[in-house]
Amino acid sequence: MFASILVHAEPDAEASPRLACAAAVAERFDAVLVGVGAELLQSTGVADPFGMLAMQWQEVMRQRLEDNLMAAEQAFRRHAGNLRTDWRSFYQAPTEALCHTARAADLIVAGGAPLSGADYWRQADTAELVIRAGRPVLVAPPAHRTFHGDRILVAWKDTREARRAVADAMPFLKRAEAIVVMEVCDEDQAHAAESHTAEVVAHLKRHGVAASAKVMVEADDRAGAEINIQARAMAADLIVAGCYGHSRMREWVMGGVSNSLIRAPEQFVLLSH
Structure with a gap:
C-alpha cells in the first residue's frame, strides 16, 4: 500500500502532467500527497570587483526564486484539491531535495515534462532519483493523460x-x-x-x-x-x-x-x- 506520494512541483505548465499523475495516485490509495518546491540560487558568474552588481543580481534572483516557489505551491494545491497534503520548500537543487525527502514517502512521481535542456537548478533528474532515492519512481509521460494503472x-x-x-x-x-x-x-x-x-x-x-x-x-x-x-x-x-x-x-x-x-x-x- 502507498501511504504517501512525493512529487516535485514547479510553476511551469510542463509540470502539470506530473502533478496530475501524483494527485490521481494519491486519491486512488487515499494517500498523503507530499509536494516539494525546490530551487537553487545560481551563482552570478560575473566579474565585479566592487561587488555591487553581484549583490543586486543576487537580490533579483532571490526574489525570483521566492516567486517561483510560491507559484509552485499554488500549482501543487490546485492539482491536490481536497487531498491530504504536506508541502515543503527548499533552497536546494531539486534532485537533492527529493532524495532527502524520500525518507517520508512510499513512491516518487517524476517526469511529466520534456527532458531537453534540463536545468539542474530548477528541475529534478529522473535517472538520479531512481538510482539514489531508495524508492520506486513513477515516471509520467510528457503528454497529459489520466493515470489509471488498470x-x-x-x-x-x-x-x-x-x-x-x-x-x-x-x-x-x-x-x-x-x-x-x-x-x-x-x-x-x-x-x-x-x-x-x-x-x-x-x-x-x-x-x-x-x-x-x-x-x-x-x-x-x-x-x-x-x-x-x-x-x-x-x-x-x-x-x-x-x-x-x-x-x-x-x-x-x-x-x-x-x-x-x-x-x-x-x-x-x-x-x-
Missing part, C-alpha cells in the same frame, strides 16, 4: 532490479484488471525466458494477482520498442521495469531500455533500482 505490462529481465520493481509495484498489481509479464530475449535464451516469466506469474498468483506470461524473441536493441508495442497492444498505461541493470554510463552512451523509458516514455513507467 492494465500493466511487467517488462521482465532476470535481474535484481526487475525483482525489486515487481515487489515495489505490488499495490498497483493487486488493483489491476490485466497484467502481462513479458521478457524480450535472443533466440537462444527463449527457453530460459519462458521459465522466468512463468515463475513470476506463479509468484504473483500466490499474492492473489492474476497475470499471463509472454516471451518475445528480438535483438537487445529492439527491447525498448517491443515493450512499447506490447503495451499499446494490450492498452496498458503502466509499464513496470527494473532500472539500470548495466552501468548508467553504458546505458547513456549505448542506449538501453532504462534510458528510453526515462527519456521518452510513451506510457506511465514504474522504475526501481
